[in-house]
Amino acid sequence: xxxxxxVVETHNLTKVxxxxxxxxxxxxxxxxxxxxxxxxxxxPSGSGKSTLLNMIGALDRPTSGRVxxxxxxxxxxxxxxxxxxxxxxxxxxLHNLLPALTARENVEIPMYGQGMSEREMRERAEYLLELxxxxxxxxxxxxxLSGGQRQRVAVARALANDPAIILADxxxxxxxxxxxxxxxxxxxxxxxxxxxxxxxxxxxPKVARRTRRILTMRDGKIVDDHRVESLVKEDLRELARSxxxxxxxxxxxxxxxxxxxxxxxEGETAIESLRRLLQRLGE
Ligand SMILES: Nc1ncnc2c1ncn2[C@@H]1O[C@H](COP(=O)(O)OP(=O)(O)OP(=O)(O)O)[C@@H](O)[C@H]1O
Ligand SMILES: [Mg+2]
Numbered sequence: 001x002x003x004x005x006x007v008v009e010t011h012n013l014t015k016v017x018x019x020x021x022x023x024x025x026x027x028x029x030x031x032x033x034x035x036x037x038x039x040x041x042x043x044p045s046g047s048g049k050s051t052l053l054n055m056i057g058a059l060d061r062p063t064s065g066r067v068x069x070x071x072x073x074x075x076x077x078x079x080x081x082x083x084x085x086x087x088x089x090x091x092x093x094l095h096n097l098l099p100a101l102t103a104r105e106n107v108e109i110p111m112y113g114q115g116m117s118e119r120e121m122r123e124r125a126e127y128l129l130e131l132x133x134x135x136x137x138x139x140x141x142x143x144x145l146s147g148g149q150r151q152r153v154a155v156a157r158a159l160a161n162d163p164a165i166i167l168a169d170x171x172x173x174x175x176x177x178x179x180x181x182x183x184x185x186x187x188x189x190x191x192x193x194x195x196x197x198x199x200x201x202x203x204x205p206k207v208a209r210r211t212r213r214i215l216t217m218r219d220g221k222i223v224d225d226h227r228v229e230s231l232v233k234e235d236l237r238e239l240a241r242s243x244x245x246x247x248x249x250x251x252x253x254x255x256x257x258x259x260x261x262x263x264x265x266e267g268e269t270a271i272e273s274l275r276r277l278l279q280r281l282g283e
Contacts, residue, residue: 006068007164007197008033008056013065015051015220025051027220028065033165033199038191040200040208043217049201052217053167056199057088070164085110089158091168095150097142103129103153104138110160128156132186148179155186165197166190172207184210209234233281240278248275249282 008031015026025048033039041049054060055067058074067074070087077083089110097106107125116124129138132152142150151171158166168187172180184200184207191198200211208214209228216224228234239245247256248271257267 004034004036006032007035007037007070008199009066009068010052010055011066011068013052013055013067014063015048015055015060016063024220026055026062026065029220029222031215031222033197035164035197036191036195037213038188038198038211039213039215040202040211041215041217042202042205042208043223047217048220049217050169051220053169053199053201056165057090057167058083059090082113085114086161087164089160089163089166091151091154091158091166091171093170093173095142095154097150097153097157099142102139102141103134103145103156106142106153107156107160110157114161124160125156128159129153131159131190132156146179147175148182151175151179151183152186155183155190159190159194159196163196165199168198168200170201170203172202172204180204180207205238236278236281240281245278249278251275 010029010031013026013029013031014024017023017025027048029048029052031052041052043049051060055062055074056069058067058069058077058080069083072083072087074083097103098109101109104122104125107128108121111121111124126135126138129135132155134149134152134156137145137149137153140149142153145153155166155171158168166187171187172183175183187198187200188210190196198211200207202208209231212228214224214226214228215222240249244256253268253271253275256271257264260267
């Protein structure tokens with residue numbers, strides 16, 4: 001198997017906000033992301049997910065530690081604007097489109113200053129809007145588009161300069177379930193067909209399980225980093241985290257039986273098997 005190139009490397013990445021009662025938003029994060037990966041970052045509010053994304057995208061500077069993206073050490077790059085425009089594509093929870101510009105013009109924005117002619121920019125924007133499924137919305141303003149459509153435009157804009165990585169911070173956070181699922185479909189297709197590396201921050205386990213690697217953060221640290229091998233295993237992991245799972249794992253079989261109204265003969269064996277299955281998964 002050929003080694004895939006590394007797209008992102010962080011070494012002991014630390015971000016401290018304020019002094020005195022300082023907050024360690026990132027606390028010594030070591031992370032490697034390979035080309036073509038499709039992964040999510042989960043974790044409770046305030047655990048450092050957005051801070052991590054902002055460091056990788058050079059939107060903010062670390063207190064200490066290193067970030068290397070596409071072989072470039074972000075501490076030493078001269079032209080940060082150029083790096084942001086060429087190497088990373090951002091998608092935020094709120095699409096951040098400019099309200100006075102059409103969909104096509106919004107997609108063209110990151111292409112300015114990249115040595116493209118107006119015609120090349122227009123053609124690329126049209127190609128990308130077709131790619132995200134909006135061939136007939138080129139000239140609409142953001143206010144004339146649905147939330148899901150606006151987020152598609154944001155995805156097209158993120159792809160403008162064929163970035164090394166797309167950083168999406170809760171891209172489905174402000175959408176209804178259906179439009180959110182469609183955005184994840186779109187990101188999955190882009191990852192598969194264009195080979196674009198995609199990192200999504202999400203609170204939604206349903207979004208996470210669509211990707212192939214799930215990082216979990218807590219208090220500025222990555223506390224879990226696991227591969228999504230099978231969806232059945234993901235279901236079991238979710239069950240283990242649920243109320244039922246917690247009851248089973250703590251051995252409260254009696255309570256489970258009582259709550260679902262099963263007598264011992266019927267339920268005991270099944271519940272015991274399930275408990276062992278969950279235990280084995282946690283080992
Ligand atoms: N500009 C800032 N100044 C001071 N503290 C900050 C700043 N940005 C973030 N923090 C703090 O750093 C910690 C991590 O914030 P971050 O935004 O990365 O969390 P998050 O995991 O993205 O949370 P959420 O799920 O709510 O978006 C939080 O405690 C937050 O209050
Ligand atoms: Mg956040």
